[in-house]
Amino acid sequence: MTVVQFLVEVAGTYVATLAFGILINIPRRALNVGGWIGVLGYLLYRFTVLGGGGYVVGNLLGAVAIGVASLQAAKFKKMPMILFNIPAIVPLVPGGQAYQMVKNFALGQNDTAFNYLLQVVMISGAIAFGFLLSEVVNRVQRRVWRHRR
Amino acid sequence: MLREGKDGMSSQKKRDQLILHTALTAGRIMIENGSEIERVEDTMTRIAHNAGAQTSQLFVMITGILMAINGEVGAQIEPVKRRTFDLEKIAVVNDLSRQYADHKIDLQQFSNRLDHLDSVSRYFPFWLQLLAAALVSGPLEVVFRHNLPDFWITCVVGMLGWLVYYLLSKFIQIRFLSEFAAAAAIGVLAVLGVHMGLGNSVDDIIIGSVMPLVPGVPITNSVRDILAGNLVSGPARGVEALVSAAAIGFGIAMILQFM
16 A cells, blocks of 8 residues: 555545535534544555454444544534534445445355455454454443542 | 403413423424434423423434423323425524524524424425435446446436436335336436446446435434434434345345336
């Protein structure tokens, strides 16, 4: 991955996350932070894959980062957490694999299609599990804060 | 004397009625616009508590809310008939609830503002939504597929696909059907675009262009609801997301088979 490619990916992820936020009518105040959380999650995924960690672990780490960062943003901005994590998972959605799955099923190549189906299921599961892990982090943090007070 | 007693009771009754009305309206607005169930329960309990109800019992589901407080009035039901994605309303309800907790507004004002919020919807201007659909499609196509030459045609196809989705959801209120039609339109436009030499790869154009249609809200809420233990509403949202994904998939598959 060259530097230019890296910059293009960061810019693309940021713009796409922000634009998706506009489509589901997120308040203006939350758009910018949401965009950067999307970039953070995507970069963690990308570097894990580049470092040889595999796409499942990459999606898992990306989802954990998005979950934890969204809660911090929600605390900081005093806004609901879903304003930040819904647009941020959009760059992690396995759109390419899902498309290849549909295409191969439509063209009757079921073996290839099942291969992609497996990937879609694995990635969606990894994202869901990543959210679960981030929720654990969030609950521990909340408990620690309550004890301190 | 009798009259005095009656008046005293009725003012308490009015107050309880107002508490229930405010909490139920807040809850309904939040579910209608795509909130997760745990947040709705939390907000409604807070409203009742801050309004002085000693206890409140809640049963929140994705299709309706049941709420009771121990006062003069019985439990009330609020059905949830439609579901859209308008996260700004959730943020506003959240904000109003915080203001009420800080005693910046009273219960009557809170209730009036909720009713007002319910009747108006303040979306971004239409041209900005179109631009946003284009800017979801194009950049994600480049990020996913590294196909820079197809950036422009993907923006255009994604925007037109979203336009089809938007117009159809306005006139026929079945979201899955609009998604199906939008996906089919995207397929046709992508194939035509490549035929006319405006793009190189049908696959890349379609992958980018369907991204604005991705059911992000149901996916996220489904996971969060299931994790929070709402085993009825979570899977229901999951089914919503799955049917949306299937509608988009069928739309694309149909075009790929015919063209």
